[in-house]
Amino acid sequence: MRVLSLAWEYPPHVVGGLGRHVHHLTEALAERGVENTVITFSDGSSQPAETVGSVKVLRVNPYSMRYPDFVSWVHGLNTLITERAKSAGPFDLIHVHDWLTATSGIALKHIYRRPLVATIHSTEIGRRVNLKNETERHIHDLEWWLAYEAWKVICCSNYMEGEVSRNLLCPCGKIAVIPNGFKAISGSGTGTGTGTGTGTGTGAAEAAFDRQKYAREGESIILYVGRLVYEKGPHLIMEAAQRLRRDDLKFIIVGEGPMRTFLRDLAAKLGVNDRVSLLGHVPDSLLSSLYKNAAVAVFPSLYEPFGIVALEAMGYGTPVLASDTGGLGEIVRSGYNGMKFTCGSPDSLATTLSSMVGDGELLGRVSANGRSCLSGYSWSGAAESTLDLYSRVMSEYAAGSWKPRA
Amino acid sequence: MKPIINITWEYPPWVVGAMSQELRRALPPAAKSFPISLVVRGDGDGVTELDGMRVYTVAQSVRDSPHVLAHAHALNIDLLRGACNAYHDAGGAQLIHTHDWVSSLAGAYLSANTGVPLAVSIYTTEVQRAGGLPSLFSMAIFDIERYCLSKAKWVIAVNEVAALRLTKDYAVPPSRLIPCKGSLATAYKRMGVSR
Numbered sequence: 001m002r003v004l005s006l007a008w009e010y011p012p013h014v015v016g017g018l019g020r021h022v023h024h025l026t027e028a029l030a031e032r033g034v035e036n037t038v039i040t041f042s043d044g045s046s047q048p049a050e051t052v053g054s055v056k057v058l059r060v061n062p063y064s065m066r067y068p069d070f071v072s073w074v075h076g077l078n079t080l081i082t083e084r085a086k087s088a089g090p091f092d093l094i095h096v097h098d099w100l101t102a103t104s105g106i107a108l109k110h111i112y113r114r115p116l117v118a119t120i121h122s123t124e125i126g127r128r129v130n131l132k133n134e135t136e137r138h139i140h141d142l143e144w145w146l147a148y149e150a151w152k153v154i155c156c157s158n159y160m161e162g163e164v165s166r167n168l169l170c171p172c173g174k175i176a177v178i179p180n181g182f183k184a185i186s187g188s189g190t191g192t193g194t195g196t197g198t199g200t201g202t203g204a205a206e207a208a209f210d211r212q213k214y215a216r217e218g219e220s221i222i223l224y225v226g227r228l229v230y231e232k233g234p235h236l237i238m239e240a241a242q243r244l245r246r247d248d249l250k251f252i253i254v255g256e257g258p259m260r261t262f263l264r265d266l267a268a269k270l271g272v273n274d275r276v277s278l279l280g281h282v283p284d285s286l287l288s289s290l291y292k293n294a295a296v297a298v299f300p301s302l303y304e305p306f307g308i309v310a311l312e313a314m315g316y317g318t319p320v321l322a323s324d325t326g327g328l329g330e331i332v333r334s335g336y337n338g339m340k341f342t343c344g345s346p347d348s349l350a351t352t353l354s355s356m357v358g359d360g361e362l363l364g365r366v367s368a369n370g371r372s373c374l375s376g377y378s379w380s381g382a383a384e385s386t387l388d389l390y391s392r393v394m395s396e397y398a399a400g401s402w403k404p405r406a
Numbered sequence: 407m408k409p410i411i412n413i414t415w416e417y418p419p420w421v422v423g424a425m426s427q428e429l430r431r432a433l434p435p436a437a438k439s440f441p442i443s444l445v446v447r448g449d450g451d452g453v454t455e456l457d458g459m460r461v462y463t464v465a466q467s468v469r470d471s472p473h474v475l476a477h478a479h480a481l482n483i484d485l486l487r488g489a490c491n492a493y494h495d496a497g498g499a500q501l502i503h504t505h506d507w508v509s510s511l512a513g514a515y516l517s518a519n520t521g522v523p524l525a526v527s528i529y530t531t532e533v534q535r536a537g538g539l540p541s542l543f544s545m546a547i548f549d550i551e552r553y554c555l556s557k558a559k560w561v562i563a564v565n566e567v568a569a570l571r572l573t574k575d576y577a578v579p580p581s582r583l584i585p586c587k588g589s590l591a592t593a594y595k596r597m598g599v600s601r
Contacts, residue, residue, distance in 0.1 A: 065546070065549040065550070065553065066542060066545045066546050066549050067475075067542075067546055068473070068475065068541075068542040068543050068546055069472070069473075071472060071476050072473075072475045072476060072479075072546055075475070075476060075479035075480075078479075079479075079511060079514075079515075079553070082515045082518070082519070083514070083515070083518045083519075083557075085519060086518055086519050103479065103480065103483045106483055106487075107483055107486050107515050108519070110486060110487045110490035110491075111486070111490055111515065111516060111519045111520070112519070113490075113494060133472070134470050134471060134472040134473075135472040137469075137470035138468060138470050138471045138472055138476055138480075140470075141467070141468040141469055141470055141480075142468065142480070145467045145468065148467075404494060405494045405495070405497050
């Protein structure tokens with residue numbers, strides 16, 4: 001089977017989790033005999049065409065044109081992707097990831113009359129809560145259009161299936177739930193995947209970890225890893241820290257984002273700045289050490305389509321406390337492989353965290369079960385399910401009359 | 407005989423501005439000599455016969471856009487859908503002919519992926535309309551015009567002012583420029599399109 005994958009990010013150009021998702025999935029599909037060509041973005045610093053592993057990668061550079069804003073930039077990128085598809089060679093099926101490559105996928109579907117599969121990683125309504133302006137409504141319309149034109153839509157969690165069905169009016173029969181995989185990238189733990197580390201570091205650096213730089217003796221490290229954006233809920237940690245009034249807990253915040261200054265000011269305002277450290281991006285080796293030394297990893301997301309950070313923490317054996325929302329709520333089973341608190345409630349977060357920290361038996365149990373549940377999230381499993389979906393789409397396509405005639 | 411696929415964002419009764427009237431004057435006479443399929447934004451997706459042409463209407467898929475650029479990009483994917491139906495229904499096309507930048511991306515996409523030559527008619531350019539390139543918006547539209555013109559085998563200047571601006575501002579070589587002094591049928595004949 002020959003698949004043309006369209007994604008706005010792919011290594012070495014990685015913005016968030018989408019690029020890594022497409023990278024791991026296409027590699028795992030290639031191991032199963034799928035000929036994958038990815039058309040993606042380049043800023044001019046990467047090769048316009050190369051084969052990475054078994055995946056053919058074609059890149060287009062949108063900076064050959066000028067744009068007044070991000071939406072226009074995305075449309076320009078899609079213009080160049082559509083033109084570049086001719087050089088990809090023949091393909092049986094098109095696979096688009098999110099609205100960012102929706103229009104090129106829709107264009108190529110109609111030009112070549114080939115089936116279109118779309119993975120919708122998140123939605124604009126979910127990210128923004130409400131659609132407040134024309135740009136957000138435009139992106140929402142593109143998401144609806146992609147779901148409408150797609151033969152099948154892939155979502156990473158049951159939560160996202162509901163969101164795509166409800167917000168994009170996509171029939172449930174068109175949606176397949178295929179959880180993301182989880183891949184280890186360092187020898188210091190089971191893996192990382194959040195993009196909050198810098199990708200540097202060595203085992204020696206990890207061995208040199210000085211715990212006292214981050215927490216005093218007797219203090220338990222409560223670790224947050226993620227982007228500092230509202231939807232990830234880092235402000236709830238500050239509010240919970242204030243409610244707890246415990247001197248034996250040290251909150252370590254790893255990650256960057258537009259909320260950093262706000263969070264620093266909030267910690268001062270709430271009087272918890274001596275109990276909270278904002279570290280920004282950290283090397284993988286330090287991140288690994290922090291995970292291993294943390295009593296609990298907290299993920300207070302308000303919106304989380306999947307929640308790969310929870311798997312990352314489980315890989316290190318760190319007990320997880322997550323908000324009961326989205327994909328996080330599906331990964332974590334309270335009392336089994338972690339604990340959950342009421343989404344958006346700093347009181348619930350504070351109470352649950354306080355009860356966890358003092359319960360050694362609970363921490364040991366959720367840590368062990370967390371590690372063991374990782375086997376359910378592999379890229380090989382995701383590729384098997386995706387390949388099965390491709391096969392079903394192609395047999396339905398073969399039985400139909402919608403074919404190229406030219 | 408494979409058709410000439412004309413792509414436009416307006417043709418009566420779907421009117422935006424003056425271009426629809428110009429096309430109403432130019433296309434039906436040409437359709438007497440050449441097979442023409444017309445793709446136009448309409449009230450819904452459909453196929454009909456009008457003025458001697460097979461007309462493919464397309465509905466707009468996107469309702470909200472922050473500005474005309476985003477609107478035009480999305481509209482061109484809708485126009486492309488109609489053009490692809492015209493292309494596959496006829497088993498191919500002799501020529502893809504677009505009208506100004508607002509419909510030329512659709513033609514460029516289809517031409518790039520099928521090898522069917524592209525002709526772009528220019529009525530006015532962004533440099534003319536905006537009196538230069540005073541904003542990033544104008545520059546972005548100028549870049550789209552330039553991109554589409556670079557993909558065209560022929561550029562039809564609908565008037566002498568446009569012909570002058572195309573050579574001066576967009577560096578369109580005279581060998582690709584067809585001044586449309588006579589009828590559209592004459593221009594098609596010059597391009598070697600079969601009747």
